[in-house]
Amino acid sequence: MTNAGTAVSMYERIGGxxxxxxxxxxxxxxxxxxxxxxxxxxxxxADLGPVKDVLKRYLGEWMGGPKLYSAERGHPRLRQRHLGFPIGNEERDAWLSCMRGALDETVADRGARAEIYELLARLADWMRNREDIPHDARNAR
Ligand code: HEM
Structure with a gap:
């Protein structure tokens, strides 16, 4: 997440x-x-420990914090990393439902919460990879 024009990163804004x-x-x-x-x-x-650790690193970096994810794993290539899991609308909605609840519970700043959610919703949309979902790969980010 970029923070062009602002002095404070989203990472700092929500409490690091x-x-x-x-x-x-x-x-x-x-x-x-x-x-x-x-x-x-x-x-x-079964053990969510390792993936929790990775997502903490990823989201911290994504919000402008220390580059702990790419230091360890290189370029995120997130869509590619998810290709092994069948993700359609239901899976996207389930992911976002967990994320919305978590944001509401842990990020006090309502504006920050909304911004983060909106960007993650786009990312989650992009993560869909079931064949029945039309995607234009040329518009991929
Ligand atoms: C849309 C629905 C999504 C589903 C069903 C999903 C599912 C998964 C699964 C099954 C894994 C592998 C976990 C493991 O290794 O045990 C994973 C990894 C990961 N996911 Fe997602 N994911 C979704 C969306 C997203 C989104 C929107 C983000 C971005 C914030 C994200 C970030 C990550 C990251 C950073 C990893 C670890 C990648 C790595 O190995 O470096 N995921 N996800």
Whole structure:
């Protein structure tokens, strides 16, 4: 997430590492328990520890914090990394439902929350890879 024209990154705006930590914990706690997230939970390993760690690094960097994700994993190539998991509208909605709840719970700044959600919703949309979903790969970011 870029922050052109502003002095403060989104990362700083929401409270840095402790907020990212709480956000990701809440996100996966929801994925672990919400009935509508059962399908996407099943795509993940039994132990969510490692992926929690990766998502914390990723989101921190994405919001303008320390580059902990790319230092370890290189370019995100997120869509490519998700190709092994069948993601359609239902899976996207389940992911976003977990994320919305987690944002509401852990990010106090309502404006920041809305901005983050909107951008993540676009990313989640882009992550869909089922054959029945038309995508124009040339518009990929
Ligand atoms: C749209 C629905 C989505 C589903 C169903 C989904 C599912 C998954 C699954 C199953 C994994 C692998 C977990 C493992 O290794 O055990 C994963 C990894 C990951 N996901 Fe998603 N994901 C979705 C959207 C997103 C979005 C929108 C983001 C961006 C914030 C994201 C960020 C990541 C990251 C950073 C990883 C780790 C990638 C790596 O290995 O470097 N995912 N996801």
């Amino acid at each position: 590492a402790p907020t990212i930590e709480r956000l990701v914990e809440s996100f996966y706690a929801r994925m672990d328990t919400l009935p509508e997230a059962r399908t996407i939970r099943a795509m993940h390993a």
